[in-house]
């Protein structure tokens with residue numbers, strides 16, 4: 001089987017026939033999968049639609065019956081037939097209203113359940129996808145999938161489906177009624193289907209491309225907005241406001257033009273249908289007139305046929321609107337189903353191994369790594385880190401230090417070779433177990449919405465406040481937390497609760513301390529601290545390191561000094577490996593870096 005397309009051709013507007021087939025099939029498969037759990041409710045809705053429309057369609061028939069059959073009887077003094085017909089009319093009118101309201105609510109239940117399911121699927125799935133995917137697929141795009149695409153689908157499911165079902169049933173029943181009243185008029189009306197079908201085909205061809213373009217442009221509008229706002233500090237620092245305004249206006253204008261073109265297209269479809277409808281009614285009127293003169297049709301029948309045929313074209317217009325939303329929603333489904341088709345590149349093993357307690361020994365064997373299909377970043381290497389050792393990784397920017405750290409955290413898999421934790425390949429461990437034993441404190445020290453205590457507790461869900469506080473104390477974060485307006489309950493996103501970059505790092509240290517992993521990775525975690533804070537953190541760091549295996553990426557001498565061993569990474573290779581003292585004595589790259597640090601401290 002060939003590899004699924006996924007999001008690969010997401011920005012393509014005109015697809016090849018083969019691509020179009022794959023993308024459409026994938027979209028409808030997703031829609032069907034969402035509909036299956038709603039089977040029972042769906043059947044109920046169809047039954048309600050059938051009965052409600054049957055009752056509605058009976059109304060003109062009862063009028064014809066009243067004119068042609070019961071009125072002559074009234075002239076003869078017999079009122080009962082008219083009375084019964086009138087009563088039947090009222091019952092049908094009430095029934096059709098009640099059933100209509102019932103099926104509208106059950107159709108809404110179906111659409112809301114399908115949307116909830118899809119919304120959750122998109123969230124769960126995107127969260128599960130590997131870092132590699134997120135690095136190329138911007139968060140703006142994900143937001144647009146989760147918001148504007150699902151919104152388009154909501155419009156279709158909320159109004160479209162119930163209206164379509166009802167309209168189709170109504171059209172069929174009305175046609176049957178017309179055939180029943182006079183089959184020749186029915187045939188005449190069927191001729192109108194030819195221009196209607198031609199019009200629909202014309203519309204479908206043009207709208208498919210336009211709606212696909214609309215999804216692409218709308219995603220661009222959202223991602224440009226998100227990118228600008230998430231990078232607002234850089235925008236201000238580099239005075240990008242005017243350039244960004246122009247860029248955004250250009251994209252927004254494209255979206256406007258696309259929307260206007262879609263409306264214009266619909267502006268041809270709907271009046272086209274109205275015109276066909278009116279011409280058909282005129283043709284029926286002329287034909288019926290001749291038949292009455294001939295004496296082969298009664299007035300009541302003609303009135304009923306005209307009433308029914310006039311009403312026949314109202315739902316056809318509804319169907320046109322549904323068709324338009326369907327085209328738009330299909331374009332959205334193409335995108336969402338592509339996202340859902342993406343597979344994580346770092347997969348959890350089918351049968352994960354459990355290791356229980358871990359000492360923390362790490363070993364790379366014949367390891368080679370490169371990002372995605374890109375060039376090799378870490379050339380073949382072997383590296384053994386005994387349990388409990390503190391290793392500092394140094395090297396120039398872009399040398400591969402973070403890459404080494406991210407490999408240990410299994411954010412990526414090796415291209416070849418193995419990485420073992422206590423002699424078990426890490427790709428054979430469950431994600432849960434791996435996250436328990438290996439914790440990475442990243443440079444940005446991200447805090448989630450919520451209180452300081454909740455943020456620390458992420459290290460060990462369910463931890464008591466006492467444990468949280470002692471973790472904070474251990475890394476030297478307790479004092480400043482107590483100085484926050486509500487102490488540990490302070491919301492980190494609220495005014496007053498904002499913490500500095502260094503304090504954020506201390507909180508993430510406390511989180512890692514609470515997690516108590518066997519292996520700890522610190523990615524330049526101390527780089528944004530001032531000197532006094534750094535001293536405090538150094539003490540905290542010592543406690544945090546304890547007996548764990550630790551890999552610290554640091555540009556600071558102070559961090560390197562607490563290491564048992566230093567690795568110098570240069571151009572994707574480990575070029576020096578030894579104790580700090582040994583490397584200084586060797587007068588290699590580390591010795592030069594060390595000298596530069598020392599000089600910078602003076």
Ligand SMILES: Nc1ncnc2c1ncn2[C@@H]1O[C@H](COP(=O)(O)OP(=O)(O)OP(=O)(O)O)[C@@H](O)[C@H]1O
Pocket residue numbers: 135371374377395396397398399400401402403404
């Ligand atoms: N997600 C990625 N996709 C593709 N290439 C990447 C990715 N991340 C890093 N690289 C490349 O891998 C190489 C090593 O990057 P890495 O981030 O490991 O360097 P580093 O030594 O940590 O640098 P710094 O000190 O600046 O953080 C660089 O050439 C970089 O361009």
